[in-house]
Amino acid sequence: MPPHPHRLGLAIALAFASPAIAQNPPPEPASTRLATVEVSGQVLDRRDLLQQGETNSVTGFDLSIKDTPRAVTSVSAELIDLLNIRDLNDITTLTPGTFTSSFFGVAGSIDIRGTPGENYFRGVRRVDNPGNIPTPIAASDRLDIVRGPASPIYGPSKIGGYVNFVPKSARAESGAYLDKAVGEVSFTTGSWDRAVLEAEYGYKFNADATPVGYYLYGLHENSDSYYRNDGTRQSVLQAAFDSDINERTRVEFGVQYHNYHGNQNAGWNRLSQDLIDSGTYLAGTPLLNLDSDQSGRLSQAEIIAAGGLSAFVFAPGLTTAGPVASFGPNGANAVFALDPASVHQVQLSRKNVLIDPEDFLATDTTTAYFDFHHTLNNGVQLTNKLFFDSLDTELQNSYGFSQVIDTYVLEDQLIASWQWDASPNVQADFEFSPSVRHTRAKLAEDFLFEFLDRRDLSQGPSANDRIETAGLFDSAQFVNDLTTDYTDYGLAALSNLTLYQRWHALLGLRYDVLDIQSRQARTATAGDAGQQASDTDSGLSWTASLGYDLTDNIRPYLTASTQRTVITGQGGEVSLANVELGALNASRLYEAGIKGNFLDGRLFTAVSAYRQTRTNFSSQNLSTNTSTRGKGIELEARYVVSDWLSLIGNSAWQDVINTNISAGGQFAFFNPANSGIAPENSFGGTVSGLIDGRNKRSGIPDRVSSLTAIVKPTDILEVFATVTDVASMPSGFSGVVRLPGYTVVNLGSSVSIGQFEVQGFINNLFNERYFRANASDLFGSNLVLPERPRSWTVRLRYRF
Numbered sequence: 001m002p003p004h005p006h007r008l009g010l011a012i013a014l015a016f017a018s019p020a021i022a023q024n025p026p027p028e029p030a031s032t033r034l035a036t037v038e039v040s041g042q043v044l045d046r047r048d049l050l051q052q053g054e055t056n057s058v059t060g061f062d063l064s065i066k067d068t069p070r071a072v073t074s075v076s077a078e079l080i081d082l083l084n085i086r087d088l089n090d091i092t093t094l095t096p097g098t099f100t101s102s103f104f105g106v107a108g109s110i111d112i113r114g115t116p117g118e119n120y121f122r123g124v125r126r127v128d129n130p131g132n133i134p135t136p137i138a139a140s141d142r143l144d145i146v147r148g149p150a151s152p153i154y155g156p157s158k159i160g161g162y163v164n165f166v167p168k169s170a171r172a173e174s175g176a177y178l179d180k181a182v183g184e185v186s187f188t189t190g191s192w193d194r195a196v197l198e199a200e201y202g203y204k205f206n207a208d209a210t211p212v213g214y215y216l217y218g219l220h221e222n223s224d225s226y227y228r229n230d231g232t233r234q235s236v237l238q239a240a241f242d243s244d245i246n247e248r249t250r251v252e253f254g255v256q257y258h259n260y261h262g263n264q265n266a267g268w269n270r271l272s273q274d275l276i277d278s279g280t281y282l283a284g285t286p287l288l289n290l291d292s293d294q295s296g297r298l299s300q301a302e303i304i305a306a307g308g309l310s311a312f313v314f315a316p317g318l319t320t321a322g323p324v325a326s327f328g329p330n331g332a333n334a335v336f337a338l339d340p341a342s343v344h345q346v347q348l349s350r351k352n353v354l355i356d357p358e359d360f361l362a363t364d365t366t367t368a369y370f371d372f373h374h375t376l377n378n379g380v381q382l383t384n385k386l387f388f389d390s391l392d393t394e395l396q397n398s399y400g401f402s403q404v405i406d407t408y409v410l411e412d413q414l415i416a417s418w419q420w421d422a423s424p425n426v427q428a429d430f431e432f433s434p435s436v437r438h439t440r441a442k443l444a445e446d447f448l449f450e451f452l453d454r455r456d457l458s459q460g461p462s463a464n465d466r467i468e469t470a471g472l473f474d475s476a477q478f479v480n481d482l483t484t485d486y487t488d489y490g491l492a493a494l495s496n497l498t499l500y501q502r503w504h505a506l507l508g509l510r511y512d513v514l515d516i517q518s519r520q521a522r523t524a525t526a527g528d529a530g531q532q533a534s535d536t537d538s539g540l541s542w543t544a545s546l547g548y549d550l551t552d553n554i555r556p557y558l559t560a561s562t563q564r565t566v567i568t569g570q571g572g573e574v575s576l577a578n579v580e581l582g583a584l585n586a587s588r589l590y591e592a593g594i595k596g597n598f599l600d601g602r603l604f605t606a607v608s609a610y611r612q613t614r615t616n617f618s619s620q621n622l623s624t625n626t627s628t629r630g631k632g633i634e635l636e637a638r639y640v641v642s643d644w645l646s647l648i649g650n651s652a653w654q655d656v657i658n659t660n661i662s663a664g665g666q667f668a669f670f671n672p673a674n675s676g677i678a679p680e681n682s683f684g685g686t687v688s689g690l691i692d693g694r695n696k697r698s699g700i701p702d703r704v705s706s707l708t709a710i711v712k713p714t715d716i717l718e719v720f721a722t723v724t725d726v727a728s729m730p731s732g733f734s735g736v737v738r739l740p741g742y743t744v745v746n747l748g749s750s751v752s753i754g755q756f757e758v759q760g761f762i763n764n765l766f767n768e769r770y771f772r773a774n775a776s777d778l779f780g781s782n783l784v785l786p787e788r789p790r791s792w793t794v795r796l797r798y799r800f
Contacts, residue, residue: 047710048076049638049646050597050604057123057144057164059506060153060415060431061496066595069506069545069557071097071147071608071634073650077140077168083708083720084748084761084793088135088163089772093706093722093746095145096634096652097161101699101773102785103131105265106361112147112161113612114656114700115628120164121256121367124387125150125157127407127439128572132393133260133363135165136236138198139219142166147634148589148612149563152510152541153415153433153492156564159587159612159628168200168217169240169254178203178213183800190761190793193224212243226788228460229355233261252371260363264397266354267774267785269453270683271671273737276771276784281348283458284338286684287329290464297398297466299475300449306335309451309685313675319687327681336677336685343680346458350769350786354452356398356461363393383415391571394471398461400450402469402476403443405571411437425501431494438487443571444478446470448525452669452782453683481521484573486566486583489513504555506545512564513538514584518576533579539564539586554596561589565614588613599639606636614659628697630656644712651705656697658733658777665692666733671781673736691734698735699776701727719749731773732780739784742770759795764788 045052051065051074058068065074073095075085085091087107091098100111108129110117119126119135129135137143144164150157183201188194202215217238224231240254274280290302303309311321311333318324326332329340370386390408395401413435420428446469455465470476492510499505517534520526541564547557565585567578574583593608611631632654639647658666670687672679677687706724713719728741745768748761767790774783 313689699773
């Protein structure tokens with residue numbers, strides 16, 4: 001039986017309850033710790049554009065962005081607020097290589113360098129979240145976007161990279177040194193009845209004469225949506241506490257709770273190039289009404305009785321349902337056809353998407369941490385980090401998909417760090433870290449009766465296209481009902497060497513042992529129902545970087561890394577097949593770059609070139625962790641020109657190849673242009689098959705560039721403009737539909753008078769018509785998400 005989270009947590013706590021623990025010494029008292037204004041030369045860097053602070057979320061060592069031998073961008077809460085960054089998809093304006101295709105409209109995580117990324121919370125990996133709940137950007141104090149796999153100190157990770165989320169409640173670290181309480185209250189409104197209320201408060205209290213800093217944050221949103229039948233209801237609560245018990249010992253602990261109610265958004269169906277280019281949609285309802293019992297929806301039994309609505313193309317002109325010629329109103333496969341009397345072309349509104357008023361996505365997450373820091377007499381600093389994260393999701397889509405997820409992770413890291421000054425010319429920092437991470441993942445999903453094109457979006461849902469799904473209707477069964485338990489035992493060592501004040505070498509090594517077991521429930525309809533698989537896998541990860549200070553302000557670097565990756569699904573589960581093939585796969589990165597500070601520190605630039613590969617692609621998950629080989633070049637610049645003008649620019653060129661193509665091609669759902677079946681003869685059901693010939697990853701452009709200008713003409717007024725230019729891209733793996741490139745302009749302003757602030761924003765100023773590919777590897781030739789038109793936002797804030 002897998003360990004219960006509370007018992008496992010107690011065992012870990014007892015195992016590491018030694019006089020331990022801190023990676024960094026207690027911070028120096030400073031009543032201005034919450035301030036974000038920094039001085040670079042004689043110019044004020046109000047929004048921390050120049051990223052001059054240190055972060056340990058990349059290598060494990062406290063290094064500045066310039067001195068970190070990896071491509072990384074840090075984005076402050078002040079910059080997120082000023083530029084009205086609404087979700088993770090907007091991060092593209094601030095960091096290169098992060099353009100993200102849609103995962104059914106939910107910005108849970110981002111694509112980095114063309115492959116799915118991960119989310120970290122204060123440097124610890126969270127439960128996988130491709131599209132279960134949007135990451136609450138507004139609740140962050142800082143985002144660190146790391147491109148490429150994580151350092152070995154953090155354990156197995158995906159090749160693309162990750163976003164390290166530092167919560168606003170992290171400001172508790174400075175609460176013990178505040179002379180008075182600080183906080184703010186804000187209300188945000190905007191297009192489509194947007195309504196968001198936020199409040200935060202920080203101060204200190206004494207516990208047995210020991211000051212304890214605390215910070216509280218809350219968000220509540222009740223907003224409608226541009227899309228019909230959509231909306232967002234969510235609440236985020238954070239609390240954090242920080243205390244120096246004595247000169248050598250400090251504790252940090254906190255919690256975040258996020259409750260979300262909304263929808264997944266599949267966007268437009270019945271995709272064609274004409275629909276993209278001119279908005280012309282093929283309307284029409286299915287020829288045959290399969291709702292024989294007049295229940296108002298289709299049961300799985302009714303669909304089976306009609307002969308089924310799925311066909312697989314196994315040879316040109318031939319499908320598992322019969323030859324292509326048999327599809328049509330007068331053929332043997334008339335059940336796939338639309339009623340000829342109803343077929344016509346219409347102009348489709350971008351508001352009309354594949355969301356039923358009955359659909360819902362309900363998710364709760366709870367994240368908690370407890371860090372205990374201690375410095376030994378010999379100067380060794382010890383840190384024990386205990387971390388918990390849970391994800392509970394229920395999803396229902398009436399076009400035939402449902403999902404239930406109940407997953408948690410519990411992790412403990414013990415980190416010992418010390419310094420060694422061998423001579424004036426040789427200095428070194430070291431870290432040694434054993435860790436254990438347990439995951440219990442449970443996912444149940446129903447997808448065999450998922451028919452995306454059956455519904456006519458110009459008319460909306462009907463009894464003949466609403467499907468009874470498992471979890472909501474007793475008549476339906478889950479296809480997969482997987483439970484996975486796995487424990488990762490890791491041992492890592494890192495060193496950061498400085499030689500002759502100019503040469504810098506970062507070396508890391510990690511060994512992981514993964515004990516894993518997956519079980520398919522007997523009630524599942526999958527072919528492996530009632531079966532289980534278990535394995536003990538192991539692997540070595542390493543990283544090596546070399547940098548050289550050409551001057552005090554310019555450092556080129558080279559990095560090579562091999563990192564282990566656990567191939568999981570949408571709920572963190574691992575399929576039985578992937579357990580048997582080996583769930584612990586490998587990724588490899590080669591990166592070269594140069595970073596520099598110029599013009600008295602007012603200009604920061606970074607250029608990186610990379611090549612990265614999933615080296616073992618026997619195991620894969622098409623929706624969350626595809627096997628890829630990518631290469632690219634990324635440029636980034638931040639320039640504080642003067643007290644009143646700042647500039648941010650970035651650009652990325654990338655080429656991402658799918659490496660998991662079998663001899664027959666990659667499985668995908670077919671567009672009529674792939675199947676050879678006329679649209680009006682196939683949209684009543686689903687046609688799939690293997691697509692051969694192309695191997696470039698779809699839904700990802702090969703070039704994205706962005707430029708932002710921030711102007712502060714007076715002490716009370718600040719304005720900005722952002723321009724983002726995206727190249728065209730294929731929507732799906734087959735490439736039969738291509739999404740046009742686009743340029744989007746956003747504007748905003750902020751007026752501050754005393755403790756009050758008013759902000760106003762216009763997104764998509766010129767009302768650009770553009771699209772984002774939706775789950776591109778599987779459904780990219782069938783679905784596309786039309787993006788929102790011009791919109792406005794106003795925020796009122798009071799600070800104290």
